Amino acid sequence: MPALLTVRNLTIRFGGITALNDVSFDVAEGHITGLIGPNGAGKTTCFNCITRLYQPTSGEVLFKGEDLLRCVPQQIAGKRIARTFQNVALFDHMSVLENALVGYHTRFPGGLAAWGAETAATREAMDVLDRLGLAGIANRPAHGLPFGLRKNVELARALMVRPELLLLDEPAAGLSHDEVSALGDTIKRIARDFSTTVLMVEHHMALVMRISDHIVVLASGKTLADGPPDAVRANPAVIEAYLGAV
Amino acid sequence: MHDLAQQIVSGLAQGSIFASLALALVLIYRAMGIINFAQGELAMFTTYIAWQLTQMGLPIWLAFAATVVVAFAGGVALERIVIRPVERANQLTVVIVTLGLFISINGLAGWFWGYIVKAFPTPFPTTPLQLGGVAFSAQDVGVIVVSVITLGLISLFFQKTKLGLAMRAAALYPEQSRVLGIRVGWMLALGWGLASAVGAISGIMIAPVVFLDPNMMQSVLVYAFAAAVLGGIESPVGAVVGGLVLGVVINLLGTYVEAIGNELRLAAALAIIVVVLLVRPAGLFGHVTVQRV
Numbered sequence: 169m170p171a172l173l174t175v176r177n178l179t180i181r182f183g184g185i186t187a188l189n190d191v192s193f194d195v196a197e198g199h200i201t202g203l204i205g206p207n208g209a210g211k212t213t214c215f216n217c218i219t220r221l222y223q224p225t226s227g228e229v230l231f232k233g234e235d236l237l238r239c240v241p242q243q244i245a246g247k248r249i250a251r252t253f254q255n256v257a258l259f260d261h262m263s264v265l266e267n268a269l270v271g272y273h274t275r276f277p278g279g280l281a282a283w284g285a286e287t288a289a290t291r292e293a294m295d296v297l298d299r300l301g302l303a304g305i306a307n308r309p310a311h312g313l314p315f316g317l318r319k320n321v322e323l324a325r326a327l328m329v330r331p332e333l334l335l336l337d338e339p340a341a342g343l344s345h346d347e348v349s350a351l352g353d354t355i356k357r358i359a360r361d362f363s364t365t366v367l368m369v370e371h372h373m374a375l376v377m378r379i380s381d382h383i384v385v386l387a388s389g390k391t392l393a394d395g396p397p398d399a400v401r402a403n404p405a406v407i408e409a410y411l412g413a414v
Numbered sequence: 415m416h417d418l419a420q421q422i423v424s425g426l427a428q429g430s431i432f433a434s435l436a437l438a439l440v441l442i443y444r445a446m447g448i449i450n451f452a453q454g455e456l457a458m459f460t461t462y463i464a465w466q467l468t469q470m471g472l473p474i475w476l477a478f479a480a481t482v483v484v485a486f487a488g489g490v491a492l493e494r495i496v497i498r499p500v501e502r503a504n505q506l507t508v509v510i511v512t513l514g515l516f517i518s519i520n521g522l523a524g525w526f527w528g529y530i531v532k533a534f535p536t537p538f539p540t541t542p543l544q545l546g547g548v549a550f551s552a553q554d555v556g557v558i559v560v561s562v563i564t565l566g567l568i569s570l571f572f573q574k575t576k577l578g579l580a581m582r583a584a585a586l587y588p589e590q591s592r593v594l595g596i597r598v599g600w601m602l603a604l605g606w607g608l609a610s611a612v613g614a615i616s617g618i619m620i621a622p623v624v625f626l627d628p629n630m631m632q633s634v635l636v637y638a639f640a641a642a643v644l645g646g647i648e649s650p651v652g653a654v655v656g657g658l659v660l661g662v663v664i665n666l667l668g669t670y671v672e673a674i675g676n677e678l679r680l681a682a683a684l685a686i687i688v689v690v691l692l693v694r695p696a697g698l699f700g701h702v703t704v705q706r707v
Contacts, residue, residue: 246595262582270591
């Protein structure tokens with residue numbers, strides 16, 4: 169499988185702290201890749217570099233061969249890259265449908281072609297909401313929804329970008345056992361249905377091992393291991409450091 | 415009874431002007447979390463532009479339309495040139511900048527047009543309107559109609575357009591919005607433009623009543639603060655309802671409570687600000703924000 173995303177020698181320092189130190193890995197097209205590691209390993213920092221919220225000190229982030237470090241954050245969605253956030257950040261004063269429509273922003277045509285585009289966007293948003301079991305609450309305000317539903321709304325918003333690369337930041341955090349189980353199936357289904365490649369930061373090891381095609385392990389800002397789930401599971405350094413409890 | 419109906423309509427007319435300016439304040443507050451103290455002066459300055467255009471022979475409605483466009487462009491330019499450099503500074507810095515704008519714009523208006531009070535042509539008929547056997551001022555009814563149309567258009571813009579949705583998103587979570595492809599900086603500038611245009615409408619609507627001078631909007635701004643606080647400083651609907659309620663209450667108090675009269679109307683508005691902040695700080699339509707510390 170060719171690499172859709174290539175992270176090369178990525179380093180970022182905040183003052184005296186090196187959050188990422190020469191991190192390199194590939195994300196193969198069509199795969200679900202797990203990015204794991206203990207708290208403070210640099211996983212979310214890595215996401216923030218890819219989506220350009222952080223400016224790395226050095227290194228390369230290539231998406232389909234194009235250097236993302238030349239982009240500003242608002243160009244990322246236009247490249248068909250979408251992400252969710254560790255702390256679910258829904259637009260609470262908007263309805264579920266409006267939240268999804270914000271994800272359509274870069275795909276709205278300009279000029280006269282914009283005429284009637286709202287209808288097409290709404291139809292597509294309703295389809296995405298339906299696939300995630302949210303169509304019935306499309307007109308409810310996001311404010312006050314249960315946590316599991318809020319996570320799904322954020323996922324729907326990201327899917328409205330029609331991403332070729334979907335970055336999920338701890339999608340299982342805060343979910344119940346049953347919800348995590350369903351989430352695994354949902355991620356596999358959306359990866360297939362939307363033909364999207366997934367890079368997922370996650371602490372829930374059972375979920376990561378079950379659905380990932382490939383796993384990258386970070387520790388203290390460095391790449392500790394990189395390979396298929398079975399190889400990572402058998403890696404003594406990983407077992408000792410991260411998977412001891414599984 | 416006729417007198418009461420007239421006073422209520424007159425109060426609604428004043429209230430819709432407070433509502434427009436309060437809405438302008440709320441637009442900026444939602445986008446930046448600050449009160450724009452220059453909002454009233456911007457409205458005053460653009461009203462002078464409208465007056466200047468009428469002096470050049472433009473019909474009042476054409477001057478009105480042109481001024482709204484100029485106000486929008488001016489608001490956008492002001493944000494890009496003056497506010498953007500301090501956008502990432504703390505909120506107090508931005509507030510101080512708006513206070514600086516307040517003084518500068520007031521001084522500029524005095525320098526350009528002088529401090530002598532000028533009459534401003536009303537865009538409405540001067541003969542009273544007979545509705546249900548009661549004579550209402552056409553100015554009052556006209557102001558209400560224009561304000562309702564303005565507020566309706568603003569509401570449609572935010573609810574039904576891509577840009578309106580993006581502006582609402584950018585105001586709440588700039589970082590997340592950026593990643594979704596929204597140009598947050600420009601959304602902020604558009605917010606200033608929109609607020610400035612709405613403010614210009616309020617200025618043009620009230621100028622025939624309070625006359626034109628560089629200090630004409632200062633008391634109106636206090637009423638708009640009171641309206642925004644009453645409705646909930648983050649709520650556009652609250653700003654409108656707050657403005658209308660305030661307009662009617664202040665007008666009825668001023669007319670029927672002898673102790674208040676004309677002189678203490680502004681004091682009554684300030685009292686409303688204090689009482690609302692003490693009793694219901696989030697206002698009628700606002701939400702209490704809980705912050706993790």
